[in-house]
Amino acid sequence: MSPSKTAAPVRLLTQAAGERQTGALVVQGHPGGTVYLLEGLIMYAESVAAPGVGELLTASGRLAGRTWQAALDAGTSLAQVGHLLLEQGHLTRGELELCVLGAIYDAAYFALAAPGGPVEFLPGATHWLGPVIRVEPAAVTREARRRARLLDEIFPHPEVDVAPVTPVPRPPVERVTVTALQWELLVHADGQRTPADLALLLGRAGYATIQELRRLAAAGLIERPAPPAADQPDFVRLPGVHPTAVDARRPAAPADTPPVARPAPDPPRHALEPESSGSTGTVYRPPKLTRRKPGAKLPKDVGPNAPPLHTGTDEVLLKRIRTALRALR
C-alpha cells in the first residue's frame, strides 16, 4: 500500500483519462482489478475482491438469478445489460445508478490502492454493463487513496484484508458488541474463507467487509494472520493446500495436531460446517481450543459421510466465471 506501488495504475489511468480514451485499465496482482473508461470517464470497475453489480443485486435477492441471467444473455453482446434492466422495469434508475456507483468505488479501491502487479491499458475495450453513470477518474483515485488511509487508521495491518478469516474461539473480553455486518462475517468465517470469499457469499461490498474485519481484528475477535512473507501473498486460496488443513475423514491425524492429545477433538462451531472443496474432499482447520463434554458424540458432519454443505462460494465463483466468459464473446 505504499505510494510507489500505487503510482503506476493511477498514473496510467490519469494519462488515459487526460486523452479522453475509451478502454480498460487492467491491474494484475492480488487482488487486482479492471477499470473501464468511456471517453475519459470511469463507467465501471471490477475486482475479484469486490462483488459486482450482478452479485450485489442477486445475493441480496433484489433480482432473481434468472432475471439477471436473462439480461446478461440479451444484453452482453450489445453492451446494454444496464439499459435492458431499466427498460424491462426490473430496477429503478436510482437503484441501478447507486449500485453501479458503489461497485465502481469498491472495485477501484482494490484495483488502484491495494498492492498491484503489472498494469496495462487495452484501448477500445468496453464493458457489457454499458453506460449507466460516469465518474471523474480523479475523484475515484483520490477516494481510493483515502479509503486505504481510513483502513490504516482503524488497524494498520493489511494482511487482515486477504488472509482466511478465523474467529477467535474465546473473546478477549467478557462482553462483546458487534455490528450486524460483523455478526454476519463471524458467523460465516470458517478459517478457510478469505475476506473476498465472504464479501461474495454475503453480497456485501468488499471494502465494507475488510473495514469491519480490521475492526474485528483490532478488537481481538478474529485471529491476526501472520504478516505476509517476502514473496507475493497467495490471495486465491487453493482448496487442500492450506498448511494447517487436515482431512476431515481422518480427524485424528497425529502429525497435524501434535499439541492436542485428545483422540477426537470437538471442533468449534465454525468448523462444524466444512466447505465442499471440489475433488480434494472436505477440509477444515484443526481447532485451537477444543472442549468436549465426556461421552459426547462426534458431530455427524465430521464423520466419514460428511455431506457437502455451503456450496455458496462455489456457486458464486462459477457465476463469475460464466459472466467473464460471456464478456469475452
Add this chain to the structure above:
Amino acid sequence: MPGVDNCLQEAMAIPGAIGASIVDYTTGFPVATTGAAPNADHEAAAAGTADVVQAATSRSLFVSAVPHDLLEDLIITTAGGYHLLRLVQTDFDSRLVLYLWLDRVHGNLAVARRRMQKLADELVAA
C-alpha cells in the same frame, strides 16, 4: 423513474434548500453532490454526515431498542439552518444517506422532511 441527479435536483427544489448530496456513510464519501456545502466543502460535510449517522446507528442504542427498528432520518438544527439526513434503504448492500442543507428562515422543516422521505423512497422504489 428518477436517477441520482434528478433526485438531487428535486431536493434543491425544496423551499429553502442550499445544498444536497448522497453520502456513503461507511466511508464518509459523497457519491453525488449539488449546490453549496457547509464551509464550501462537500467532502468534509460528507465525513461529518457519516460520523453523525454512525453515532446514531452503532454508537447509540436508540436503534436497537426494538427488534427490526430502523433509523429513518436525523435532523440537526443550527441557528442558521437545518441539516436533514434521510437514510436510503436499498435492497442491495449499500449504506447511503440523502443529505439536505436547509436555510432556517426560508425553509420549512415539516415540508422538507416529507419531501425528503418521498425522494428517498422514489429513488429506490420500483
